[in-house]
Amino acid sequence: MAWLTDLTHRLRFRRSPPADERSRMRAVANNLILHLHPTRVPAPALRFTHTWGLGGISALLSVLLIATGVLLMFRYDASIERAYPAIQTLETVVPFGALLRGLHHWAANLLVVTVVLHLVRVFLTGGFFGERRGNWLFGLGLLLLVLAFNFTGYLLPWDQLAFWAITVGTGLLDYIPVLGKAVATFLLGGPEVGQAALRNFYALHVAVLPAVLVLALSYHFWRVRKDGGVALPEATGPVEKLTTIPHLVGVELGVALVTLAGLVIFAMLVPAPLEAMANPAHPPNPAKAAWYFLGVQELLLHMHPLAALALSTIGLLGLAAVPYWDREASAIGVLGRSARGREVALAGLLLSLLVTPALVLLDEWWLDLPGWLPGWPTLIANGLLPLLLSLGGLAAVYWGLRRALRARHGEALVGLFSFVVGALLVLTVIGIFFRGPNMALVFGT
Numbered sequence: 001m002a003w004l005t006d007l008t009h010r011l012r013f014r015r016s017p018p019a020d021e022r023s024r025m026r027a028v029a030n031n032l033i034l035h036l037h038p039t040r041v042p043a044p045a046l047r048f049t050h051t052w053g054l055g056g057i058s059a060l061l062s063v064l065l066i067a068t069g070v071l072l073m074f075r076y077d078a079s080i081e082r083a084y085p086a087i088q089t090l091e092t093v094v095p096f097g098a099l100l101r102g103l104h105h106w107a108a109n110l111l112v113v114t115v116v117l118h119l120v121r122v123f124l125t126g127g128f129f130g131e132r133r134g135n136w137l138f139g140l141g142l143l144l145l146v147l148a149f150n151f152t153g154y155l156l157p158w159d160q161l162a163f164w165a166i167t168v169g170t171g172l173l174d175y176i177p178v179l180g181k182a183v184a185t186f187l188l189g190g191p192e193v194g195q196a197a198l199r200n201f202y203a204l205h206v207a208v209l210p211a212v213l214v215l216a217l218s219y220h221f222w223r224v225r226k227d228g229g230v231a232l233p234e235a236t237g238p239v240e241k242l243t244t245i246p247h248l249v250g251v252e253l254g255v256a257l258v259t260l261a262g263l264v265i266f267a268m269l270v271p272a273p274l275e276a277m278a279n280p281a282h283p284p285n286p287a288k289a290a291w292y293f294l295g296v297q298e299l300l301l302h303m304h305p306l307a308a309l310a311l312s313t314i315g316l317l318g319l320a321a322v323p324y325w326d327r328e329a330s331a332i333g334v335l336g337r338s339a340r341g342r343e344v345a346l347a348g349l350l351l352s353l354l355v356t357p358a359l360v361l362l363d364e365w366w367l368d369l370p371g372w373l374p375g376w377p378t379l380i381a382n383g384l385l386p387l388l389l390s391l392g393g394l395a396a397v398y399w400g401l402r403r404a405l406r407a408r409h410g411e412a413l414v415g416l417f418s419f420v421v422g423a424l425l426v427l428t429v430i431g432i433f434f435r436g437p438n439m440a441l442v443f444g445t
């Protein structure tokens with residue numbers, strides 16, 4: 001029967017099974033890698049500047065967050081009396097506790113940045129055309145998932161920063177008509193941020209969201225493979241194919257090592273913030289949301305909350321509609337769709353870097369729609385009107401780019417996208433650095 005065993009092995013491995021332990025381990029590792037990747041990949045897909053490794057870095061950060069998160073759970077206690085002291089102990093007593101917390105904290109923040117940049121890269125290289133449409137929509141869900149992860153984690157240290165950022169953040173939910181209040185009460189387990197909220201956020205953060213993320217990422221990666229890998233420009237001649245091992249894996253390992261080394265050094269130099277223990281009776285001034293929601297919080301200073309939420313939702317729906325809106329699939333894999341598209345993208349970005357701060361200053365010092373229209377209901381003067389003006393402004397940017405730069409539809413959409421990304425960036429920077437007491441604009445310290 002030896003011949004039968006040998007034949008079975010040969011059929012399974014197509015060649016003799018690895019003889020020694022090390023070769024067997026290598027075979028297992030290779031097998032794992034080849035479940036994630038095809039055996040060969042087109043050489044252009046390996047060009048680092050095509051993807052900037054942003055999807056891979058996001059995946060690496062997700063794994064790191066789960067690993068460091070599990071370790072943090074050994075010392076954390078989700079009680080409003082004991083959570084803060086537990087974090088203090090971790091920072092001062094537990095060996096490498098501060099580094100562990102720092103890694104978790106900075107990796108979580110970096111993940112928001114890399115996922116957004118990955119979205120921008122996928123958009124700019126037309127990674128949403130054709131069969132990739134589904135994965136684009138799924139990716140938007142992933143973005144929301146990453147934000148939910150950050151949001152629920154924000155509360156856990158139970159310091160002033162955590163308490164008030166979540167109070168402000170969940171306060172925004174109240175403005176969503178019909179469902180908003182119910183969702184906020186469900187999340188908080190009551191009318192305000194307290195023990196029930198901490199318990200709920202903890203359960204979501206360490207059990208529900210990680211499970212959803214692992215499943216969602218597995219599906220996302222599977223779809224990338226199913227859809228033919230990274231979006232690449234149509235080849236004019238034969239495309240060189242390189243073996244995944246060692247070429248692709250080598251690039252991935254390099255990027256992973258640099259990211260990890262950078263993150264460890266950063267976490268050693270910059271400790272994760274920890275303010276005084278949460279004090280519900282003592283709100284800080286200003287009370288700001290987490291930095292990635294400051295763009296939306298900035299909008300709230302300029303228009304009725306309903307209008308600000310409507311504008312943000314329209315932005316998200318716009319992103320979801322992109323594959324249906326832009327059908328120039330001939331431009332798959334080409335950055336900005338074409339050379340003209342890249343110019344239009346730059347023009348859209350520069351325009352928003354000029355126009356957005358100008359509008360913020362104008363609204364701060366001069367524009368006063370509710371004051372100028374005293375008889376009008378606030379919802380219209382400070383809500384509907386600014387909303388329509390903003391949407392009108394975006395339409396004007398699209399048409400302006402089409403006319404002034406003779407951009408095609410897809411190229412003008414690239415310009416509009418760059419404009420919106422630039423505006424969000426400016427609003428977030430203003431929220432972080434230029435809003436002081438009572439959320440007034442401050443310049444310098």
Ligand code: HEM
Nearest residue numbers: 051055056058059119122127135136139140142143230231
């Ligand atoms: C934790 C979040 C995410 C992770 C870990 C992730 C990971 C990845 C990876 C590894 C790839 C292969 C190419 C590359 O490395 O860039 C990829 C491709 C892709 N991702 Fe993501 N992604 C995430 C979120 C998103 C988001 C927010 C979107 C868009 C809304 C998105 C849409 C896509 C699409 C459409 C592709 C295939 C098209 C292409 O690569 O050109 N992903 N993703």
